[in-house]
Amino acid sequence: MAAITGTSISLPAPSRLLQQNQASGMRSVSLSIHRKSFPSLGLQATPLRFCVSCAAKTETVEKVCEIVKKQLALPADSSVTGDSTFTDLGADSLDTVEIVMGLEEEFGITVEEENAQSITTVNDAAELIDKLVEKRGA
The missing domain is CATH 1.10.1200.10 (ACP-like)
Structure with missing residues (x-):
């Protein structure tokens, strides 16, 4: 499970994330994280998207x-x-x-x-x- 503190996101070891996609041959992992709303500040919840990709040099x-x-x-x-x-x-x-x-x-x-x-x-x-x-x- 991902944890958000301030602006950092900590994730489990990449091998655990990629494990699910190895069978399908995919080389990337995407996950959505939703922030909480801050009604007193007039801010709405907006989804964050984080993508891990194995890119070439x-x-x-x-x-x-x-x-x-x-x-x-x-x-x-x-x-x-x-x-x-x-x-x-x-x-x-x-x-x-x-x-x-x-x-x-x-x-x-x-x-x-x-x-x-x-x-x-x-x-x-x-x-x-x-x-x-x-x-x-x-």
């Missing part, structure tokens, strides 16, 4: 964006962000394979076929890369 996302732009021959001024999907950027299945191969070469990793098929966004790729690089270093 910023530098990994930026590097993946560069590689995607290069592999898809996108103009330098095109907008590629972590939320960009390969299909929205005009990639077909062959382009996606080439992107994965470029990522493998750049980061010195090997992406298994089942993992490669689950990559649809730049963030997906960056998160997988961080995981594989961490695993390789261990």
Whole structure:
């Protein structure tokens, strides 16, 4: 259970929070916390929303964006962000394979076929890369 004191929120260990979502393959946990009303001050209760997310490192996302732009021959001024999907950027299945191969070469990793098929966004790729690089270093 979450506890609120002033502006801080204390939560149980992240592994306990994430445990419920592991079966569904989700990588984030959201919970809503409701504050009490303070009628004497004229303040109404407003819900707070707290979200824990396992995000990729910023530098990994930026590097993946560069590689995607290069592999898809996108103009330098095109907008590629972590939320960009390969299909929205005009990639077909062959382009996606080439992107994965470029990522493998750049980061010195090997992406298994089942993992490669689950990559649809730049963030997906960056998160997988961080995981594989961490695993390789261990």
